[in-house]
Amino acid sequence: MSYHNAVLLQESVDGLNIKEDGIYVDVTFGGGGHSKEILKRLGKNGKLFAFDQDPDAINNAIDDERFVLIPENFRYISRFLRFHRIKKVDGVLADLGVSSHQFDEAERGFSIRFDGDLDMRMNQKSKISAKEIINNYSEEKLAEILFLYGELRNSRKLARTIVHERKNAPIETSFQLKEVLKAFLPNAREHKILAQxxxxxxxxxxxELEVLKEFLQQIPNLLNEEGRLSVISYHSLEDRLVKRFIRTGLFEGEPEKDVFGNSNEPLKKVGKLIVPPKEEIKINNRARSAKLRLATLK
Known part of the structure; x- marks a missing residue:
C-alpha cells in the first residue's frame, strides 16, 4: 500500500503557477506526492521546502539538492524559513488532514476501522494524546470539543457517558471507546457518527484549527507579489476558515472600512472552488470530501 495518495495533485500544483526558478513550500509533506510534482516543474535553480512533524514522513525525504525537509509543525513556517534565510516565497501548498498512512497504521489510533491505542498525535513527541483527553478532560470540556469540532448535537450526552464509564475503567483503545458509546451508534449511521x-x-x-489559523495569518507577509496559496481541506471547519481568511483576512467579523468605504483584505481568491472529479474519487475514496481553494496577494 502506498504511504499516501496525493489528492487533487495536478489541480493543486497547477494552482501554484510555478516559476522554474521560484521558491515553494509544501507544508504537509506526508508521502511526498505534491512535493515530487512541484520538483518536476522546477528548474535547477528552483527550491522547495517541505514541513512534516510526523517522524514516519521523514523516511520519505526526497534526495534532491533543490529540496529541504523541515521536521516541524507548519504553524512555525516563517520562523523556520528565516532559519534557512528565506523571507519570501512564490507559493505555498497545504494538504490538510490525516494521511492515508496515519489512518492505516492501527497503533496511531486515527482510524475507526482498527482497534488501536487512543493516540491520534501527528507529532509523537506531543504530551497530550486522545487517551488523555478521553480519560482526564471534564464533562463540560469534552462536550464542548464534541460540539465544536465534531458538530454533534448530542455532545452533552456523549460526554456524560464517557465520564460515567471511565470511572469503572480507563478507556484506552478505539474499540473500547466505540463500545462505551454503542448506544449512540445506530447501524445505519455508526460510521458517520464515529468519524465525527x-x-x-x-x-x-x-x-488543528489553531495551527491552521496561525499558518494562514503568516501567508500575506510570506508571499512574493503574484505568489500563490493552494489549500486542500477535508471538512467544513477547515474549509470555512480558509474561505473566510481568503475573503476577509479575518476568521470572524468583517474587515474595517476607511472613510471611502474601502477595506484592506490581504488576499484575493483565484478561480472557483475545485473538487475532485468522479474518476479520482473512484480510485481514492478519501478524496470525496476534498475542497481546493487558491489565492494570491491582492
Whole structure:
C-alpha cells in the first residue's frame, strides 16, 4: 500500500503557477506526492521546502539538492524559513488532514476501522494524546470539543457517558471507546457518527484549527507579489476558515472600512472552488470530501 495518495495533485500544483526558478513550500509533506510534482516543474535553480512533524514522513525525504525537509509543525513556517534565510516565497501548498498512512497504521489510533491505542498525535513527541483527553478532560470540556469540532448535537450526552464509564475503567483503545458509546451508534449511521467523534478528538489533540489559523495569518507577509496559496481541506471547519481568511483576512467579523468605504483584505481568491472529479474519487475514496481553494496577494 502506498504511504499516501496525493489528492487533487495536478489541480493543486497547477494552482501554484510555478516559476522554474521560484521558491515553494509544501507544508504537509506526508508521502511526498505534491512535493515530487512541484520538483518536476522546477528548474535547477528552483527550491522547495517541505514541513512534516510526523517522524514516519521523514523516511520519505526526497534526495534532491533543490529540496529541504523541515521536521516541524507548519504553524512555525516563517520562523523556520528565516532559519534557512528565506523571507519570501512564490507559493505555498497545504494538504490538510490525516494521511492515508496515519489512518492505516492501527497503533496511531486515527482510524475507526482498527482497534488501536487512543493516540491520534501527528507529532509523537506531543504530551497530550486522545487517551488523555478521553480519560482526564471534564464533562463540560469534552462536550464542548464534541460540539465544536465534531458538530454533534448530542455532545452533552456523549460526554456524560464517557465520564460515567471511565470511572469503572480507563478507556484506552478505539474499540473500547466505540463500545462505551454503542448506544449512540445506530447501524445505519455508526460510521458517520464515529468519524465525527474521532475528528473532534483528533482536532483537539493536534490543535488543528489553531495551527491552521496561525499558518494562514503568516501567508500575506510570506508571499512574493503574484505568489500563490493552494489549500486542500477535508471538512467544513477547515474549509470555512480558509474561505473566510481568503475573503476577509479575518476568521470572524468583517474587515474595517476607511472613510471611502474601502477595506484592506490581504488576499484575493483565484478561480472557483475545485473538487475532485468522479474518476479520482473512484480510485481514492478519501478524496470525496476534498475542497481546493487558491489565492494570491491582492
Amino acid at each position: 467523534i474521532f475528528q473532534a478528538i483528533r482536532i483537539e489533540v493536534n490543535e
